[in-house]
Amino acid sequence: MVVPTSRVGVQNAQQERIMAVPKRKMSKSKSRSRKASAWRVGRTARSTCPNCGASKRPHRACGNCGWYAGRQAIEVD
Helix, strand or coil: CCCCCCHHHHHHHHHHCCCCCCCCCCCHHHHHHHHHHHHCCCCCCCEECCCCCCEECCCCCCCCCCEECCEECCCCC
16 A cells, blocks of 8 residues: 555545445336346257258257257157
């Protein structure tokens, strides 16, 4: 900690400690909604099945034909 040697130094040291203070209390719903904005989930990635051309999630067996990694992975009715 720096010890000021003059009166001006004391005033500057006191001004440096002042922080921003909210004028009003923020309600629980307001603060929670502000924090919740970071929880949004983006759209899931999609790819096409090389066997039947249907839309599917990457690295998963196709729900339409059951094809995955160049072979029949699951049996689909």
